[in-house]
Amino acid sequence: MSIRVGPLALPIAVVLAVAGCSAAADRPDASPGAATTTPTPTPSTSTAADGALPPAAQGIEQCPGPRDRPFTLRRGDDRIHGHARGRSRHVVVLTHQFRGTPCDLSGLAAALAARGWRAVSWTTDTSPTPRTLRLLVEHERERGARTVVLAGASAGGATSVVAAAQIRPRVDAVVALSPSGYAMEPGDVVAAAGRWRGPLLVVAGALEPSFTEVAEDVAAAHGGDEELLLVPGSAEHGKDYVRRRTDPVTARVVAFLAASVRLRR
Numbered sequence: 600m601s602i603r604v605g606p607l608a609l610p611i612a613v614v615l616a617v618a619g620c621s622a623a624a625d626r627p628d629a630s631p632g633a634a635t636t637t638p639t640p641t642p643s644t645s646t647a648a649d650g651a652l653p654p655a656a657q658g659i660e661q662c663p664g665p666r667d668r669p670f671t672l673r674r675g676d677d678r679i680h681g682h683a684r685g686r687s688r689h690v691v692v693l694t695h696q697f698r699g700t701p702c703d704l705s706g707l708a709a710a711l712a713a714r715g716w717r718a719v720s721w722t723t724d725t726s727p728t729p730r731t732l733r734l735l736v737e738h739e740r741e742r743g744a745r746t747v748v749l750a751g752a753s754a755g756g757a758t759s760v761v762a763a764a765q766i767r768p769r770v771d772a773v774v775a776l777s778p779s780g781y782a783m784e785p786g787d788v789v790a791a792a793g794r795w796r797g798p799l800l801v802v803a804g805a806l807e808p809s810f811t812e813v814a815e816d817v818a819a820a821h822g823g824d825e826e827l828l829l830v831p832g833s834a835e836h837g838k839d840y841v842r843r844r845t846d847p848v849t850a851r852v853v854a855f856l857a858a859s860v861r862l863r864r
Contacts, residue, residue: 658845660709662702667720674734681721685712689746689862690739693720694727694755696837697779703752707841710849711856717744727755729762729782736766745863748856750774752837753810757782760799760817764791771860772798774852777810777837778817788813789820796823798859802840802848804833826855 654661663669667682681701691711695703701720708718719739723731736747747770749759756775761782763773773795781787792799799821803814811829818827828851830840840848 658706658843660705660844662705664705664709666712672735672738674731674738677731677734678724679721679731679735679738680723681719683717683719684708685715685717687715687717688743689715690717690719690744691748691750691856692732692735692739692759693718694732694749694751694758695720695722696751696753696755697726699752699755699838703755703838704750704841706844706846707750707849707852710841710844710853713844714853714857716748716856727758729758729765732758732762733766736762736770746771746860748772748774748860750776750852751778752776752841754779754782756801756837757788760788760795761791763797764794769795769797771863772800772856774800774802774855775814775817776802776840776848777804777807778813780809780813789816792817792820793822795821798823798855799825800828800852800855800859801825802828802830802851804830804835804840806832806834807836810836824859 663682664684666684668684669682670680672679691708693701693704693708695701699722701722704720708720711718719735721727721735732749736749739747749763749770750773751757751759753776756778757780759773760775760778763770778788778801782791799818801814801818803811805811814827814829818825828848830848840846841852843849
């Protein structure tokens with residue numbers, strides 16, 4: 600296993616622990632996983648009355664937006680609901696952080712949908728768990744999903760890692776943004792990372808109390824190809840890194856999936 604250090608669009612420290620992963624070049628096509636960069640608005644972009652750029656020009660998504668399709672899924676006593684964007688058979692399931700909503704990761708969802716993924720943002724009447732995430736993945740596969748990626752922020756990142764170790768057939772990749780230390784019980788996230796063998800991207804800020812250590816422990820325990828992104832000087836958390844579709848970490852997630860996931864036809 601080799602370790603490389605490389606730059607991102609911002610001064611973000613990127614540690615790659617790779618056995619076959621590499622950053623993908625931008626592609627002109629709209630195939631799932633292809634990396635893309637959204638241009639910075641030019642001075643000619645119209646502004647609001649106070650001089651600020653409107654949310655869309657800042658890369659901030661309306662949520663739910665006109666392209667988001669609401670859904671409700673019942674499995675026994677479980678009621679899963681949210682919205683999805685895109686019609687692809689290549690699916691990213693996005694899990695929000697504690698006390699969050701399906702809109703937490705709307706910027707990332709928009710960026711992924713623009714590259715040909717179906718982005719499924721969800722919640723439950725109580726709180727998302729690895730069990731309910733497994734049920735949602737089963738549903739997506741029943742409706743034709745061939746490629747499935749799990750991505751989540753904070754508690755949603757922990758839930759994604761733990762669920763990935765349990766789901767069979769296994770999912771194709773996991774993205775954990777500032778994962779918390781446990782999903783259901785202490786120690787379950789690091790233990791699950793040791794059982795998960797697929798591609799893993801872990802992101803945390805260097806100034807996030809305890810979350811930096813969790814991210815490092817998860818990456819160290821992981822048994823496959825992983826990428827650890829530590830954002831120097833940052834105390835942001837989870838969803839904050841991908842709030843905008845133009846955020847550097849949003850672009851990094853898209854590039855990671857382009858480089859790591861072999862799309863199933």
